[in-house]
Amino acid sequence: MKINLGDLQGESGSRCYQETLSDLGLEALGDSSAAVVINLDRREQGDDLFLSGKVCTTLTLSCDRCLAAAQLPVEGKLALWLLAAERPELDPEEQDLIVLAPGQREVDISGLLIESIKLAIPPKVLCRTDCRGLCPNCGADLNQGQCGCDNMEIDDRWSALVEIRQELEGN
Ligand SMILES: [Zn+2]
């Protein structure tokens, strides 16, 4: 996603942009037409510009317990320096910054948006907080009802299979 620097100068206040997951190449994480809403505030510091804000979207991922599709609203933080010239006190390892070429009118912040969305995905994805998962014996989806197995003893062989399947699916 490219932002026009001319848009950012002048008027104060935050800017809102809208993209889709497929615009960002993130269709693997959900519905390709799902809206990605970006809000940016700007602060000028001399010739430099500091952008901060958030990126919000809804991803569709597979539940870590039952493997069903889980709708997951995520909100990622954004922070980016646009610099007129190198600033030695700003470490590119610690913050995102772009040194603008003379006369540059546009910056592409797609990489920043993608990284921020991915960082906002929780370590455990659940279709709902009380998801009952799959039966460790027969693999039945326990959200659909009991399967009839005696699950007093947890057999973790099945959860190992679930993990392998998730790895194969790239989650
Ligand atoms: Zn689930």
Ligand SMILES: [Zn+2]
């Ligand atoms: Zn069962």
